Amino acid sequence: MARRSDHSREQIKEMALQATEKILIEQGLAGLSTRKVAAAIGYTAGSLYLVFENLEDLLLHVNVRTLEKLFQTLQGSANDCPEVQTCLRNMALAYITFAKDHPNLWSAIFERQWQNEMPDWYNDKIAHLFQLVEDKFQQLLPEARTDKVAQAVRAYWCGVHGVCMLGLTGKLDAISDHSTEELSNTLIDNFLFGLTSKKESRDD
Amino acid sequence: MARRSDHSREQIKEMALQATEKILIEQGLAGLSTRKVAAAIGYTAGSLYLVFENLEDLLLHVNVRTLEKLFQTLQGSANDCPEVQTCLRNMALAYITFAKDHPNLWSAIFERQWQNEMPDWYNDKIAHLFQLVEDKFQQLLPEARTDKVAQAVRAYWCGVHGVCMLGLTGKLDAISDHSTEELSNTLIDNFLFGLTSKKESRDD
């Protein structure tokens, strides 16, 4: 062998991405390796470096697909709700459900500390996700300054993420029996109540 | 060689822990290996398995030391504050500061997905930490049911952790320029305002 051209670059890329996703789902990030991916698609490890920079780059491309799936899910729960607060609560629950349904794909996004800065096409996807939440906060606080809204969105989403992370990795099990969903609602309800009350009474 | 008895089991354990901590601080979790630790203390990798179960066990023992340092820091900021809300805000800021000051030690606690369940001596340390926050919430909501307080503590701490995590790993940089500390205060102030207002008005 040594010149097969059985597949185009794009085909190899797609095969590698699907194989990586499968391994990730089945064996988690710790079970992922370039050699396994290569074997799964019938090539040698070296070939992967023709279509991806390295394992990190490959993983980043899988993660962006996960973010796209997450976007679809959140978008679904962002509509179909009578009032804004319900939407925000549902979106948090949808996020938690997504993480529970795809624990290894979700972990792969946050588990590893990356060598390099995130590329723009990746950051754009995250901004896209945040926009969904930002729209809701815009509705909730129509008169607030844009940076106030941005601040609220981030605080909200960090909080939800923290609940999700500590809940799903079982870091709270030893201490608490409260479900992740309950925790999420407690955090959100109080946060939003604080946010909207202060808005009405003090208007700062 | 092959029988040196230069050091007792306890001494080797201590040397290994210190070497691991040093490597972790300087090179991060990705740069840690049993072979490096062994070389640093003048033994072979095999010897580590006489005093620790495996790398995960070794890391867990380093992490529990980090948790102890964190406990000291939080305890410091838990006293020396006029009112409860200020304490809670200070403790969150102390947590964030600790994470910023010891990024690799802090990450090592959360970065990896563990093979085994956490041992009791580890979970006890975490419970110990939570107790610091729980005491403050007990003061804040003196008439609340114990499980309500527990719920509030966890929601609060998850939120703070989420801010810290997404803030420190730079997962928000692309989107927001708000400092981690500001985010933390936004989350906490609104959460606590919601929590205490509802307590007074509705008393559920």
Add this chain to the structure above:
DNA sequence: ACCTGAACACCGTTCAAGT
């Protein structure tokens, strides 16, 4: 009893060589 050193089964990444 204590520790080694080799072995086993893996890694990510590079690149000369083959077609």
Add this chain to the structure above:
DNA sequence: ACCTGAACACCGTTCAAGT
């Protein structure tokens, strides 16, 4: 031009063998 396969520099873990 495309892909291999060997090489390099690493891993965690085990365990027979040496003192």
